[in-house]
Amino acid sequence: MARDLDQETRNKALVLEAFDALFNRRDFEAAEKYWSPTYIQHSTGIAPGRVGLFALVRGLTRRYESALAVAEGDYVMVHGRFSGGGRPTKVVVDILRIEGGRLAEHWDVVQDEATQAESKSGLPMFGKVFPK
Secondary structure, eight states, X not given: OOOOHHHHHHHHHHHHHHXXXXXXXXXXXHHHHHEEEEEEEOOXXXXXXXXXXXXXXXXXOOEEEEEEEXXXXXXXXXXXEEEOTTSOOEEEEEEXXXXXXXXXXXXXXXXXXXXXXXXXXXXXXXXXXXXX
């Protein structure tokens, strides 16, 4: 089966715009257009559905930035970082399934970002420099 590279490019753009709208701009009206009303949330720390995700974000003061987005078919994986808010910075890989032009399902892998002193490799987990 041939891959639809144009659709994969659109899916990546959709995810990045949706994340910016929700996590950075806190534009919940726009976010409702990006997340499906039947959104499925697999994260252990987030209540079910779009309602659970939006409720979590309403209580956050964190900022999201992405470093890499990869798409295959209806799936997009984004390597990102949530920082600020007085908590440890989190490095995340989000995996999203797109259906009907909306984010329909989500899984993630989350870990605290290591400082330079904590890193045995001597390399940052996100970007080219260690967090301050």
